Amino acid sequence: MTITNADLDTAREWIAQARRLCVSTGAGMSAESGVPTFRDALGGMWARFDPQQLATEAGYRADPQLVWDWYASRREGVAQAQPNGGHVALAEWQRRHPGRMTLITQNVDDLHQRAGSDDVVCLHGGLFVDRWLDPCPRWKGGQPPCDTSTATPGRPPHCETCGNRVRPGVVWFGEALPGQALQAAEDAANDCDVMLVVGTSGAVYPAAGLPLLARQAGAKVVVLNPQPSELDDTAHLVLRDTAAHGLPLLLT
Ligand code: APR
Numbered sequence: 326m327t328i329t330n331a332d333l334d335t336a337r338e339w340i341a342q343a344r345r346l347c348v349s350t351g352a353g354m355s356a357e358s359g360v361p362t363f364r365d366a367l368g369g370m371w372a373r374f375d376p377q378q379l380a381t382e383a384g385y386r387a388d389p390q391l392v393w394d395w396y397a398s399r400r401e402g403v404a405q406a407q408p409n410g411g412h413v414a415l416a417e418w419q420r421r422h423p424g425r426m427t428l429i430t431q432n433v434d435d436l437h438q439r440a441g442s443d444d445v446v447c448l449h450g451g452l453f454v455d456r457w458l459d460p461c462p463r464w465k466g467g468q469p470p471c472d473t474s475t476a477t478p479g480r481p482p483h484c485e486t487c488g489n490r491v492r493p494g495v496v497w498f499g500e501a502l503p504g505q506a507l508q509a510a511e512d513a514a515n516d517c518d519v520m521l522v523v524g525t526s527g528a529v530y531p532a533a534g535l536p537l538l539a540r541q542a543g544a545k546v547v548v549l550n551p552q553p554s555e556l557d558d559t560a561h562l563v564l565r566d567t568a569a570h571g572l573p574l575l576l577t
Contacts, residue, residue: 328564328571336562336575339519339545346422347517348415349429349510349535350568353524353550355436357569358406362524371395381497385458389490393481396493400452403434411523411568412440418576419443427513431525431532433495446509448502448532454494461487507531514538521575522548524568527555536560549575 328336340346352362363376371379374395378384385392408416419426419442429446430437435453437445461469461484471484473491482491496502510532514520520539527533536546536559548560549571557563564571 328566328574332562332564333574336547336564337577339547339562340521340575343518343545344425345513345517346418346426346519346521347429347513347535347539347544348426348521348523349431349514349525349532350415350437350523351431351525351532354411354430354568355406355409355432355434356524357409357411357567358434358436360403360406360434360436371398377498380495381499382458382492385490385492385497389481393493394479396452396495397479403436403452406434406436408436408440409569411570411572412436412442414572414576416441427509427517429510429513429532429535431529446506446513448496448506448510450493450495450503452493452495455482455491456494457484458490458492461489463487502531510535511538514544515542517542517544520544520546522546522550522556522560523572524550525554525556547575 356362379392379395415428415437419428427446428437428442429448431449433449433452435451457469457471461471463470463486471487471489473482473484475485476482483489514535515538517539520536522536525532533555536556540546540559546560548554548556548563549566549568551565551567
């Protein structure tokens with residue numbers, strides 16, 4: 326895949342002139358870091374499972390150990406991965422142009438953060454953040470009284486007193502996105518001059534609605550994806566390249 330010089334010059338010009346650049350990334354952003362995209366067939370022992378079953382509250386309640394193990398293996402995979410040239414190009418551009426970039430991601434890995442990007446808007450939560458599955462019946466506000474001091478390594482931690490379980494702090498299918506993150510993403514989409522969409526199929530809303538929001542607000546929309554996506558028709562320019570190769574060319 327290569328981007329034509331004409332398209333590259335056009336996209337670079339739009340970005341150079343942009344007062345505000347909004348970047349929205351999906352799983353393809355981390356593919357060249359060795360983190361499988363969400364709709365890649367799950368590898369190895371997980372191949373027989375459907376992520377859309379595992380990444381749900383019902384799936385976790387049905388088999389906490391299985392889902393906990395799946396997230397543990399994903400955490401291990403991400404911990405061994407390194408940010409790729411695309412993550413680094415985004416972080417470097419943000420550093421060189423303070424206050425001009427809002428970076429939004431659907432990804433739950435921490436590769437943008439480890440590359441040095443600041444204030445990443447994490448629409449789907451994070452792999453390395455846990456939270457309680459249920460509100461504790463004894464909770465009167467402040468810090469929940471539940472504790473996991475007796476947790477067994479490798480098993481889903483739970484509270485010995487009320488039985489509440491710890492769950493991964495990611496947004497599961499059917500769950501609402503964190504309100505503050507979604508508001509920040511919509512504000513950035515409405516206020517940007519260029520929306521750069523990287524490595525997402527555009528299959529899942531509300532994240533997939535951000536490029537249209539930006540276009541309707543007058544922004545130029547640029548899609549960077551080696552494959553066709555559901556967002557191509559919303560784009561003013563589609564660049565057939567990968568994140569790790571294309572972003573360093575774009576963000577000079
Ligand atoms: N560079 C850029 N894009 C790539 C690369 C790459 N090296 N490799 C693959 N892609 C593209 C694919 O062409 C595809 O369009 O990345 C996209 C990945 O699509 P999905 O797997 O659907 O991931 P994503 O769009 O992030 O999924 C959205 O859906 O399943 C939920 O919560 C989950 O955050 C996820 C959301």
